[in-house]
Amino acid sequence: MTTPNDPAARRLGFTLAAVGAVLFSAKAILAKFQYRYGIDALDVLALRMLLSLPLFVLLGVHEARRPGRTPMTRRDFGLILVLGVLGYYLSSLFDFWGLEYVPVSLERLILFLNPTFVLLIGMFAFKRKVARREWLAMAVSYAGVALVFVENLRVEGEHVLFGSGLVLLAALSYALYLAMSGQLLKRIGSLRLVAYAMCVSTAATLLHYLLLRDLSHLLQLPAPVYWLALLNAIFCTFLPVTFTMGAVARLGAGTAAQLSVIGPVSLVFLGAWLLGEAITPVQLIGTTVVLAGVLVLTRPGANSVPVQATADKTTP
Incomplete structure (x- = not known):
């Protein structure tokens, strides 16, 4: 059993948090590579969900069988x-759709506004008071995103406007998921909730796919698409969940949340290196401004909405 002051445990926690943040963000890179083979957001999402489903089913069974687990009620289900529909279906669908139009660095910055949402x-919903420092942090965060958005609009073109709107919807959908899941998370545990919600999201995604397309289409795609989807399912979906939970257990939710800033920073350079996306001084300044604002909001004790609710979840 490790303790919060165990240096070895904290080092491992920092490593898990950092690797988890980078892996979460890297799903956007993999999606961009998949788009080069002529598929779209719905194909990417369906493959991601189907290939990660067995892992989350096993995780859900394991968590449900752990001793002392609270029985679930009909209301819980x-x-x-x-x-599941809000957090991992709608949010992921809007996110992957938006990635067809915006660079990965802008996508991750918009999603990083989750704590402000x-x-x-x-x-508005729970009548919680917002401190003056929090208003200032939100203003700084949105100013930074606006700066990066305007620069990307100049560099990339008007399609960035539509794509940013889609990613903004993804962030809002996921924020609703976070805000609504607090009490349930305390009752059944974070890993159990994520596993069950992912199963629901997979069912919703398949229903969406069957309404629009023939499922056999997923069996006729180029081979690299499946390898990229498998990497997305394992390394950018399932593993970051377990890494983040391990980091929270060793460092606490607040510290783990602050370390998630590594994700957007990594994408600025990964996008340039792997995808050839432009990096300008204005984009770097805007990214720094956004991260500064969000860091204030994710400091332990600084947030009117408990940090635990935002730190114990995966990104879409």
Whole structure:
């Protein structure tokens, strides 16, 4: 059993948090590579969900069988249905769709605004008070995103506007998931909730796919698409979940949340290196501004909406 002050445990926690943040973000890189083979967001999402499903089923069974687990009620299952649709179906669908139009660095910055959306939802839906410092941090974060957005609009073209709107919808959908899942997370545990919600999301994705296309289409894609999808399912979906939970257990939710800033920073350079996306001084300044604002909001005790609710979840 490790303790919060165990140096070895903290070093491992920092490593898990950093690797998990980079892997979460790298799904955008893999999606961009898949788009080069003529597929779209729905194909990418369906493959990601189908290939990661067995892993999350095993995780859900393992978590359900752990001693001392709280029995789930009918209301719990109903809420998981809603959360699965919001958090890992709609959010992921909008995110992958938006990635068809925006560079990965801008996509990750917009998604990184999740803590600000959760804060606003808490204010309007749950009447929570927002401190002056939090308003300032939100203003700084949105100013940074606006700076990066305008620069990408100049460099990439007007399609960035549509893509950014889609990614913004993804961030909002995921923020609703975070805001609604707090009590359920405390009752059944974070890994159990993620596993069940991913199963619901997979079912929703398959239903969407069957309504629009023949499922056999997924069996006729170029071979590299499947390898990229497998990497996405394992290394950018399942493993980051377990890494992040391990980091939270060793460092606490607040520290793990702050280390997630590594994700957007890594994508600025990975996008340039692997995809040839432009990096300008304005983009770097805007990225720094956004990360500074979000860091203030994710400091332990600084957030009107508990940090635990945002740190214990995967990104879409």
